[in-house]
Amino acid sequence: MEEQFLQKFKEVLEVTDRNLSLSDKFRSYEEWDSLAFLSLIAMIDEEYDVIIDGKDFKQLETVEDIIQAVKERK
Amino acid sequence: MNLQPFSLANKHILVTGASSGIGRSIAIACSEMGASLSITGRNADELEKTLSQLQGEGHRSIKADLNSESDLDSLVNELPELDGVVSNAGINKRTLCKYIKENDLDLIMKTNLTSPILLIKRLLKSKKLNSGASVIFISSIAAYHSSIGDSVYSATKGAIVSYSKVLALELAGSKVRVNTIQPGMIRTSLLENGPLSAEDYEKDEKKYPLGRYGKPEEVAYAAIYLLSDATSWITGTNLVLDGGISLI
Numbered sequence: 001m002e003e004q005f006l007q008k009f010k011e012v013l014e015v016t017d018r019n020l021s022l023s024d025k026f027r028s029y030e031e032w033d034s035l036a037f038l039s040l041i042a043m044i045d046e047e048y049d050v051i052i053d054g055k056d057f058k059q060l061e062t063v064e065d066i067i068q069a070v071k072e073r074k
Numbered sequence: 075m076n077l078q079p080f081s082l083a084n085k086h087i088l089v090t091g092a093s094s095g096i097g098r099s100i101a102i103a104c105s106e107m108g109a110s111l112s113i114t115g116r117n118a119d120e121l122e123k124t125l126s127q128l129q130g131e132g133h134r135s136i137k138a139d140l141n142s143e144s145d146l147d148s149l150v151n152e153l154p155e156l157d158g159v160v161s162n163a164g165i166n167k168r169t170l171c172k173y174i175k176e177n178d179l180d181l182i183m184k185t186n187l188t189s190p191i192l193l194i195k196r197l198l199k200s201k202k203l204n205s206g207a208s209v210i211f212i213s214s215i216a217a218y219h220s221s222i223g224d225s226v227y228s229a230t231k232g233a234i235v236s237y238s239k240v241l242a243l244e245l246a247g248s249k250v251r252v253n254t255i256q257p258g259m260i261r262t263s264l265l266e267n268g269p270l271s272a273e274d275y276e277k278d279e280k281k282y283p284l285g286r287y288g289k290p291e292e293v294a295y296a297a298i299y300l301l302s303d304a305t306s307w308i309t310g311t312n313l314v315l316d317g318g319i320s321l322i
């Protein structure tokens with residue numbers, strides 16, 4: 001799932017020049033903004049049928065944290 | 075000359091969505107200006123909290139989900155004749171246009187547009203609006219001030235303004251006035267539970283020419299103005315209250 005998620009997240013952010021890694025602090029990405037946030041939440045909902053509410057999302061720091069949050073809600 | 079033009083004494087006012095945020099603040103402020111209130115909302119406990127904060131007497135709380143036809147019927151049956159209505163209940167669920175789900179679209183449209191329209195219809199049919207009554211819809215600057223993910227919410231907030239202007243025209247003969255209030259970002263618990271971090275909001279707040287977001291009571295003061303006899307000759311208008319954000 002990790003590889004697939006990294007790929008999907010990359011598409012959400014429209015990153016083409018590098019690969020993302022699990023330990024990345026996604027909020028420090030240059031591409032991270034409110035559009036990216038809404039895209040990510042919608043992508044997770046569509047692909048994994050999981051809804052992470054805003055309050056919980058605020059606690060997440062790394063890409064791995066997001067994946068963990070998705071797994072916990074599956 | 076009326077020396078207390080903003081007084082709401084001897085007026086009975088319905089406030090929807092009164093179990094939290096702006097609705098609660100409007101209800102409390104109206105009671106402080108002498109009105110008696112009927113307050114409604116979906117959360118019984120929170121509604122009771124609002125009721126306990128109202129000044130004066132003659133208030134009632136009626137738990138109702140305005141999206142439910144039977145709740146709407148029983149609410150209207152229980153209501154006394156009204157001198158004011160503040161249609162405030164509303165929801166938002168931010169998502170990009172690309173990802174809008176039909177269920178969410180229906181729910182937001184229903185809560186923010188269809189149900190307020192049907193509530194007014196029922197109030198009119200059952201003759202619950204007194205001559206001289208004032209009706210207010212809480213719209214939002216989102217109606218024309220765009221932000222990402224807010225498309226459906228913005229559409230409903232624009233539509234309610236268009237609706238209110240026709241309603242104003244239709245009810246002018248019976249001296250019922252209809253106006254809208256368009257707040258910018260207001261600090262409520264909705265914001266605290268929202269997706270953005272405190273830092274995001276601080277950054278956004280700095281964009282406001284008056285330097286900060288609005289407070290719920292500031293929306294309430296605008297509502298008092300439009301509910302009171304001070305505005306007897308104002309109908310079909312829209313009061314923007316946004317710390318100047320729509321200037322930029």
